[in-house]
Amino acid sequence: MEKYNPKNNKKSVVIHSIDGKFIGEFDSVNKACKTLNLDSSTVYKILRGSAKSTKGYTIKYKI
Numbered sequence: 001m002e003k004y005n006p007k008n009n010k011k012s013v014v015i016h017s018i019d020g021k022f023i024g025e026f027d028s029v030n031k032a033c034k035t036l037n038l039d040s041s042t043v044y045k046i047l048r049g050s051a052k053s054t055k056g057y058t059i060k061y062k063i
Helices: 029-036 040-048
Strands: 013-017 022-026 057-061
Touching: 013 029, 022 029, 029 040, 040 057
Parallel strands: none
Antiparallel strands: 013 022, 013 057
8 A cells, every 4th residue: 555645636627618618637726727827726616616617717627
């Protein structure tokens, strides 16, 4: 069994525009935020279901 490593606790996210066009897949929320100039707290709200979109993007965890 591997030891817990907090750096390996990343989840990939998939981003689409509001009209459904695929924008990209990112290894982590932070990479997506830096690339698309998004606020990470708003992105986490979308992932939790508290918000629906930000700056014309919808975001979901990759399954």
